[in-house]
Amino acid sequence: MxxxxxxxxxxxxxxxxxxxxxxxxxxxxxxxxxxxxxxxxxxxxxxxxxxxxxxxxxxxxxxxxxxxxxxxxxxxxxxxxxxxxxxxxxxxxxxxxxxxxxxxxxxxxxxxxxxxxxxxxxxxxxxxxxxxxxxxxxxxxxxxxxxxxxxxxxxxxxxxxxxxxxxxxxxxxxxxxxxxxxxxxxxxxxxxxxxxxxxxxxxxxxxxxxxxxxxxxARFSWLAKRRFRTGQTHGRLLADRSAAGQRLAHVGLASLKAGYCFAVASALCPFPTLRNPSILRGTMHVGVTAGLLGLREIHQYGRVSPAAEHGNAA
CATH class of the missing domain: 3.90.550.10 (Spore Coat Polysaccharide Biosynthesis Protein SpsA; Chain A)
Known part of the structure; x- marks a missing residue:
């Protein structure tokens, strides 16, 4: 059969x-x-x-x-x-x-x-x-x-x-x-x-x-907010799985990564194709730091803009 x-x-x-x-x-x-x-x-x-x-x-x-x-x-x-x-x-x-x-x-x-x-x-x-x-x-x-x-x-x-x-x-x-x-x-x-x-x-x-x-x-501001939130989530999950001393080490590492990304972006300032992705990556690492420190998370779902009342959610 x-x-x-x-x-x-x-x-x-x-x-x-x-x-x-x-x-x-x-x-x-x-x-x-x-x-x-x-x-x-x-x-x-x-x-x-x-x-x-x-x-x-x-x-x-x-x-x-x-x-x-x-x-x-x-x-x-x-x-x-x-x-x-x-x-x-x-x-x-x-x-x-x-x-x-x-x-x-x-x-x-x-x-x-x-x-x-x-x-x-x-x-x-x-x-x-x-x-x-x-x-x-x-x-x-x-x-x-x-x-x-x-x-x-x-x-x-x-x-x-x-x-x-x-x-x-x-x-x-x-x-x-x-x-x-x-x-x-x-x-x-x-x-x-x-x-x-x-x-x-x-x-x-x-x-x-x-x-x-x-x-x-299709805006830099939307991407920056999304990258920050992604980092926050990673930081929050990392914090839940780490002892206090490890969390501080993670904060230090994420801060160094963010600083490096922003420094690279500064050096590439005239070239948006290279500069903006570096800024966005640095923003993600800032979000990781925020998540590790327990900062309040951005709400991405369930928000409704006036235009969305009859269309898409924000």
Whole structure:
């Protein structure tokens, strides 16, 4: 007898974004892996079920089962956990609501997962810039996302392009921490804890998803804020895993790294293509210092600008 098909749940958390329709449309066109069946879960993190009507309308002609979950409110960890709890597949994939997947995306993730037996497989995110994006930003590719290797292994990850092995005892029952759900970094923490527990994180370099960079994100100020927050998360996690003396040593090292980056940026002042990435890296190390010292974290999720009341979240 032929083995039963694999069930793969594709999870998308959303908060007041019209581009969710584009994400779902790209999933509808996916090349379905051999012997696989797909189910799509949309977790709406808004206080009101603002995405329900859109999802239900698309479900009428959607080629796969499409499940809507209302998972309030304004804390991304709540929505991510709702996806984990609703998932019943052999694998769970996560993408963001402002991304579109390439047709072979899921097939490449699954091939690596089956070949390696990894608990999680990450894929790359390609930033797509508009015509008004600064040249230095395009050259540095400042918004694309790739995994980071440390001594030949991936020690943490992200949820903007990942496939989880649901049957893994290191994945089953694991949840995103709610205290990171407003500041961001909940995925960094999730995958760091997975790795520390012995989980294997692999990489599928051909499993591309794409993210259009909106005008309000194609700015140095937005990138600086995001880099600072990323550093803060790393610093906070480092502080939780270090004794008092070690924390002071980490503060000193991060401060030295920040100073070096800013000094390099000063020397490269006439060349924005080289200067700005160095400033952003220094800003990240300043964030690490802030996280180690316990400074209050910036809230990235759940904020709504006046324009976003009828469109995108801030």
């Amino acid at each position: 032929a083995p039963p098909p694999l069930l793969i749940d594709i999870c998308i958390c959303t908060f007041r974004r019209d581009v969710l329709a584009d994400a779902l449309a790209s999933v509808a066109k996916l090349d379905v892996p051999h012997r696989a069946r797909l189910r799509v879960i949309v977790a709406d993190n808004d206080v009101k079920p603002s995405a329900r009507a859109r999802v239900h309308t698309m479900a009428e002609s959607f080629p796969h089962e499409l499940l809507y979950i209302h998972a309030p409110a304004r804390n991304i960890s709540i929505a991510r956990n709702a996806c984990l709890e609703a998932g019943r597949g052999d694998f769970l994939a996560f993408i963001d609501d402002d991304e579109t997947v390439t047709r072979p995306w899921l097939r490449h993730l699954l091939d690596v997962a089956l070949a390696t037996g990894a608990d999680a497989v990450l894929g790359p995110v390609r930033a797509v810039y508009g015509p008004d994006a600064p040249g230095w930003m395009r050259h540095a590719d400042s918004h694309s996302t790739f995994p980071v290797w440390v001594k030949g292994e991936i020690r943490t990850g992200y949820t903007c392009n990942v496939l989880l092995k649901a049957s893994s005892p290191l994945v089953e029952g694991r949840r995103f921490v709610l205290s990171f759900g407003r500041s961001g970094g909940e995925d960094t923490d999730f995958f760091m804890r997975l790795h520390e527990a012995g989980g294997k994180i692999a990489y599928a370099p051909k499993a591309w998803v794409e993210e259009v960079v909106p005008e309000n994100r």
